Amino acid sequence: MEKRYYPFSSYLKETFGKKVYKITLDGGFYCPNRDGTISRGGCIFCDAVGSYSRCIDKALSIENQIKAGIEKLSAQFKAQAYMAYFQSFTNTYADIATLKKVYDAATSDDRVVSLSIGTRPDCVDNDKLDLISSYPHPWIEYGLQSAHDETLKLINRGHDYKCFEKAVIETKKRGIKVCAHIILGFPNENKSMMMETAKKLADLNIDSIKVHMLTILNDSPLMKLYQEKPFYLLTVEQYCEIVCDILEILPKNCIIQRIAGTGYSETTLEPKWVNRRFEILNNIDKILLQRNSFQGKNFKF
Ligand code: SF4
Structure with a gap:
């Protein structure tokens, strides 16, 4: 079925x-x-592995991780082109020389056509951004989670919204594409607050977005809080409705990298439904169809 939003695969x-x-x-x-x-605590939703990573084998050198990835994906899918993606933790958290060495290694194979780096908005500077802009089709994924400073404080992000905004402007200036991560369902946030976060991203002309449901991972500080004092978690239906509302206010050209995921199964305490990726994607398709709606329908400058 043709998507009523702009998926990353199409881009x-x-x-x-x-x-x-x-x-x-x-x-x-x-x-x-x-x-x-x-801080020592980290973001309250983060677990010991930096909120989940599915890398090949972190004991391997970067060159060998790439080699193993290419071997696996070309055998499985006849893949011909690849994006090198640094996901877990803060992948600009080192000096320039170290970063250059690691990014060079990740992009040394010609079949790697793009480099994507997940990091924090307070962990980039002009030199790091200039370096990243020198790689083919560079992306930076910034964790924002919420545009509300009270929420950022509650979840111990360690930076405010202004910091994110400044990083996005500096990043986009250099032609690096920006993907923002947001989380729906924080215990202090109602729907209008979640929509305000999405509206701010639309106003920033963000290139891409990943939407996550607040997920309580084993061994995260959030798990302790939840067990001591359980709070309301969105149902799958509520999550899908809000995602559709968000899609409607984003510009049509904002690339949707993620609205449902997999891979949490072993580490997820609640909500269990976050692993039902295809059901979530189908629900979102159905809601947009029922509404006769699509991404950008309610986008306003
Ligand atoms: S910035 Fe990322 S890796 Fe660091 S504590 Fe927060 S979620 Fe975890």
């Missing part, structure tokens, strides 16, 4: 003329919000 096909497969890498970086530089 990749339009840009590269073929399917591009992500290879998730572990660059061995840690996080300033966990090592005591900003």
Whole structure:
């Protein structure tokens, strides 16, 4: 079924003329919000592995992680083009020379057509952004989670919305595409607050978005809070409705990288439905169809 929103797969096909497969890498970086530089606790929803990573094998060198990824994906899907993706923790948290070495290694194979780096907005500067802009089709994924400073405080993000906004402007200035991560369902947030976060991203002309449901992972500080004092979690139906509302207010050209995921099964305490990726995607398709709606329908400058 034709999507009523702009999926990442369509963007990749339009840009590269073929399917591009992500290879998730572990660059061995840690996080300033966990090592005591900003705080020791980390974001309250984050677990010991930096909120989930599916890299090939972090014991391998970056070159070998890429090699293994290409071997696996080309055998499985006849893949020909790849995006090197640093997902877990804070992948700009090192000096320039170290970053250059790691990113060079990730992009040394010609079949790697794009580099994507997940990081915090308070962990980039002009030199790091200039370096990242020198790689093919560069992306940065910034964790924002919410545009409300009271929420950022509650979840111990260690930065405010202004910091995110400044990082996005500096990043986009250099031609690096920006993907923002947001989380729906924080215990202090109602629907209008979630919509305000999406509206701010629309106003920033964000290139892409990943939407997550607040997920209580084993061994995260949030798990302790939830067990001591359980709070309301959105149902799958509520989540899908809000995602559709968000899609409607985003511009048509905002690339939707994620609105449902997999892979939480072993580490998820609640809600269990977050793993039902296809059901969530189908529900979202159905709601948009029933509403006769689509991404950008209610977008306003
Ligand atoms: S910034 Fe990322 S890795 Fe660091 S504590 Fe927060 S979610 Fe975890």
